[in-house]
Amino acid sequence: xxxxxxxxxxxxxxxxxxxxxxxxxxxxxxxxxxxxxxxxxxxxxxxxxxxxxxxxxxxxxxxxxxxxxxxxxxxxxxxxxxxxxxxxxxxxxxxxxxxxxxxxxxxxxxxxxxxxxxxxxxxxxxxxxxxxxxxxxxxxxxxxxxxxxxxxxxxxxxxxxxxxxxxxxxxxxxxxxxxxxxxxxxxxxxxxxxxxxxxxxxxxxxxxxxxxxxxxxxxxxxxxxxxxxxxxxxxxxxxxxxxxxxxxxxxxxxxxxxxxxxxxxxxxxxxxxxxxxxxxxxxxxxxxxxxxxxxxxxxxxxxxxxxxxxxxxxxxxxxxxxxxxxxxxxxxxxxxxx
Amino acid sequence: xxxxxxxxxxxxxxxxxxxxxxxxxxxxxxxxxxxxxxxxxxxxxxxxxxxxxxxxxxxxxxxxxxxxxxxxxxxxxxxxxxxxxxxxxxxxxxxxxxxxxxxxxxxxxxxxxxxxxxxxxxxxxxxxxxxxxxxxxxxxxxxxxxxxxxxxxxxxxxxxxxxxxxxxxxxxxxxxxxxxxxxxxxxxxxxxxxxxxxxxxxxxxxxxxxxxxxxxxxxxxxxxxxxxxxxxxxxxxxxxxxxxxxxxxxxxxxxxxxxxxxxxxxxxxxxxxxxxxxxxxxxxxxxxxxxxxxxxxxxxxxxxxxxxxxxxxxxxxxxxxxxxxxxxxxxxxxxxxx
Numbered sequence: 276x277x278x279x280x281x282x283x284x285x286x287x288x289x290x291x292x293x294x295x296x297x298x299x300x301x302x303x304x305x306x307x308x309x310x311x312x313x314x315x316x317x318x319x320x321x322x323x324x325x326x327x328x329x330x331x332x333x334x335x336x337x338x339x340x341x342x343x344x345x346x347x348x349x350x351x352x353x354x355x356x357x358x359x360x361x362x363x364x365x366x367x368x369x370x371x372x373x374x375x376x377x378x379x380x381x382x383x384x385x386x387x388x389x390x391x392x393x394x395x396x397x398x399x400x401x402x403x404x405x406x407x408x409x410x411x412x413x414x415x416x417x418x419x420x421x422x423x424x425x426x427x428x429x430x431x432x433x434x435x436x437x438x439x440x441x442x443x444x445x446x447x448x449x450x451x452x453x454x455x456x457x458x459x460x461x462x463x464x465x466x467x468x469x470x471x472x473x474x475x476x477x478x479x480x481x482x483x484x485x486x487x488x489x490x491x492x493x494x495x496x497x498x499x500x501x502x503x504x505x506x507x508x509x510x511x512x513x514x515x516x517x518x519x520x521x522x523x524x525x526x527x528x529x530x531x532x533x534x535x536x537x538x539x540x541x542x543x544x545x546x547x548x549x550x551x552x553x554x555x556x557x558x559x560x561x562x563x564x565x566x567x568x569x570x571x572x573x574x575x576x577x578x579x580x581x582x583x584x585x586x587x588x589x590x591x592x593x594x595x596x597x598x599x600x601x602x603x604x605x606x607x608x609x610x611x612x613x
Numbered sequence: 614x615x616x617x618x619x620x621x622x623x624x625x626x627x628x629x630x631x632x633x634x635x636x637x638x639x640x641x642x643x644x645x646x647x648x649x650x651x652x653x654x655x656x657x658x659x660x661x662x663x664x665x666x667x668x669x670x671x672x673x674x675x676x677x678x679x680x681x682x683x684x685x686x687x688x689x690x691x692x693x694x695x696x697x698x699x700x701x702x703x704x705x706x707x708x709x710x711x712x713x714x715x716x717x718x719x720x721x722x723x724x725x726x727x728x729x730x731x732x733x734x735x736x737x738x739x740x741x742x743x744x745x746x747x748x749x750x751x752x753x754x755x756x757x758x759x760x761x762x763x764x765x766x767x768x769x770x771x772x773x774x775x776x777x778x779x780x781x782x783x784x785x786x787x788x789x790x791x792x793x794x795x796x797x798x799x800x801x802x803x804x805x806x807x808x809x810x811x812x813x814x815x816x817x818x819x820x821x822x823x824x825x826x827x828x829x830x831x832x833x834x835x836x837x838x839x840x841x842x843x844x845x846x847x848x849x850x851x852x853x854x855x856x857x858x859x860x861x862x863x864x865x866x867x868x869x870x871x872x873x874x875x876x877x878x879x880x881x882x883x884x885x886x887x888x889x890x891x892x893x894x895x896x897x898x899x900x901x902x903x904x905x906x907x908x909x910x911x912x913x914x915x916x917x918x919x920x921x922x923x924x925x926x927x928x929x930x931x932x933x934x935x936x937x938x939x940x941x942x943x944x945x946x947x948x949x950x951x
Contacts, residue, residue: 426764460767462813462816466820470840475799479801499844502843505842506837506875509874512875536844536846536847538849544879563847564851565850
C-alpha cells in the first residue's frame with residue numbers, strides 16, 4: 276500500500292470559496308454579527324472536483340490513499356478573529372469528512388485548526404476533538420505563524436502551545452507543521468513562506484527540550500523538511516556546537532519529513548542524510564506546483580517516480596517511506612482504512 | 614588562486630564588542646546625544662585575532678584570499694536608529710580596512726551598510742561610496758530585513774531599494790544578501806533566519822523584473838542559496854506555472870550562490886542543479902559552525918574539501934567556482950589583489 280501523507284483539497288467546489296469571500300466581506304462591517312452560515316455543495320460536485328484531479332492522479336501514479344486536509348493556503352488564520360477562523364475551519368473540515376465518506380478507500384482526514392493570532396492554542400482543542408472523535412480524522416495541521424508572515428506567535432517549543440500538545444498526545448494524533456498564505460509582501464507563500472516555516476520549526480525543535488516533555492508527540496515537517504537536508508552538515512554542526520542532540524537523534528520518534536521535493540537530486544539527498552525511519556511519502560498533489568517538467572515529461576509533483584528510481588535504498592526502506600512510517604506516525608490510520 | 618567570497622571578522626579584538634556594548638547601553642538614555650567615539654585596537658591585536666583563526670585556516674586549507682566583511686550577526690541594524698547604525702558600521706568597516714592593509718594578499722574588504730528599520734536605502738550610499746572609493750572595498754552586505762526577524766522592509770525588488778542599486782551599478786560592486794541577528798524568538802539566527810532570508814530573497818527575485826531594470830546588478834545569495842538548490846524542481850515548477858524565467862535563466866548574470874554548505878551531499882546537489890557559472894566558493898570561515906565533524910575528522914566549514922572531492926564537474930568548472938566567478942562578480946578584486 277502506498278500512503279501519500281500530504282494532500283490538500285485545493286480543488287474544492289466553487290461554493291466553498293464563495294462562502295469564504297462572503298465571510299471575509301462581512302468582516303468589513305464590524306457591527307455585523309458573525310454567523311456560521313451554510314456551504315451548499317452536493318455530493319456530485321465533490322465527486323466531480325476529485326475525479327479529474329486527486330483520484331485521477333492516484334490511479335495514474337499508483338498511490339492508494341491520501342491523508343487529506345483542507346487547502347493550506349486558504350486557512351488564512353490571520354483573517355478576522357477566532358470566530359471567523361472557527362466557522363471557516365469547521366466548514367473546511369466538514370467538507371474533508373464528506374470526501375472521506377464518499378471515498379473511504381482513497382482519503383483519510385486531517386483537520387485545519389481554528390487558530391487565530393494571539394488566541395491561545397487550547398482554543399483549538401474542541402475542533403481537534405470533534406474532528407478526531409466524531410469525523411474519524413487522524414491528525415491536524417498546525418500553523419506555527421497564525422499571523423500569516425509576521426511571526427508574532429511564540430516558538431512551537433514554548434509552553435504556550437502545551438495544552439494543545441497534551442490533547443494531541445492523548446488522542447495519539449500528530450500535527451503537520453504547515454503555515455498558510457502570507458500577508459507579508461516579503462514572503463511568497465509556496466516559494467518562501469512554506470519552506471521557511473519548515474526550516475524554522477526544525478531549528479526550534481533542535482534548540483529546546485520539547486520532546487523530553489512530550490516523548491510521544493509527533494510532527495511532520497512538510498516539503499522535505501524545508502532547507503534542513505540540504506544543510507544537514509550545518510544542523511549537525513550547530514547541534515554539536517550547542518551541545519544539543521544530533522539532528523538524527525532529535526528526529527527519531529518525534530520529527531518526520533515528507534517527500535514533497537520536486538526533482539530527483541533533491542530526493543536523493545533527502546534519503547542520503549535523513550534516516551529512512553523518518554521520511555514519509557508525500558506529494559502535495561494537487562498543490563503548489565502543477566505543471567509538467569519539460570526535462571522529464573512528468574509532473575513535477577509526481578514524487579513517487581523519484582523514489583521508485585532510487586538505487587541508494589532498498590525495497591524495505593521504500594516500504595517504510597511509502598507505508599510503514601505513515602502507519603507509525605498516524606496510528607489511527609489503521610482503523611480508518613481497515 | 615582560490616578566493617573565498619564569504620568571510621566575516623568574527624574574531625575581532627574584544628575592544629570592538631566593548632565599544633558596541635557601551636553604545637547600546639548609551640541608548641537607554643534617549644536624552645544622551647549619540648557620539649561616534651573611538652574603538653581602540655592596536656595592529657598587534659588585529660594580527661593576533663587573525664593569525665590563529667582565518668589566516669591559519671587559509672594556510673591549512675590552501676585558500677588564498679578571503680572577501681572579508683564585518684561580523685554579520687553583529688550588524689544588528691534593528692538596534693537604535695540610523696545614527697547608531699552609522700557609527701557602528703563605520704567603525705566595523707574601518708577595522709576591515711585595517712585588516713586588509715595589514716594583510717593585503719589575504720583579505721579584500723566588503724562593507725556593512727548603515728541600514729536601520731524604516732530608513733530609506735539611499736541613506737547607505739555615503740558609507741558605500743566611502744568604503745569603495747576611499748577604503749578600496751569591492752562590495753557590500755545588504756540586509757533584506759533590517760528589523761531583525763520582523764520583516765518590515767519592502768521586498769528587495771521594490772523600487773524603495775532602487776537608489777542604492779543605482780549606486781551599486783555605478784560603482785560596479787555586488788551585494789551579498791545577508792541578514793543579521795534575529796530579535797524574533799521564532800528564528801534562530803544562523804539555523805533559521807540566515808537560511809530563510811536566502812530562500813526569501815531568491816523568490817523575490819524570481820517573481821519580479823528587477824534585473825530587467827538593472828541588467829548589471831549582481832547579488833550573491835549566501836549559504837548555498839538557502840533552500841533553493843534542494844528545491845530546484847519546486848522553483849523550476851513555480852517559475853513555469855507563473856510564466857516567469859526558469860531559475861537558471863534568472864540567475865545568469867545577476868544571482869550567484871556561495872558554497873557555504875557543510876557536507877558533501879549538499880555540495881554535490883548544488884553543483885548538480887545550479888550552473889557552475891553561478892557558484893562562488895565560500896566557507897563562512899570562521900563563522901556559524903566551528904566544530905570538527907566526527908564523521909570526517911575535518912571541519913564542517915572546510916568546504917574546499919567537498920569541492921575538491923567532486924567528480925561530477927571538471928577542473929575548468931572548479932576553477933570558475935574557486936576564482937573565475939568571484940572575479941566576474943566582484944570586478945574590483947582585480948585591482949585589490951594585483
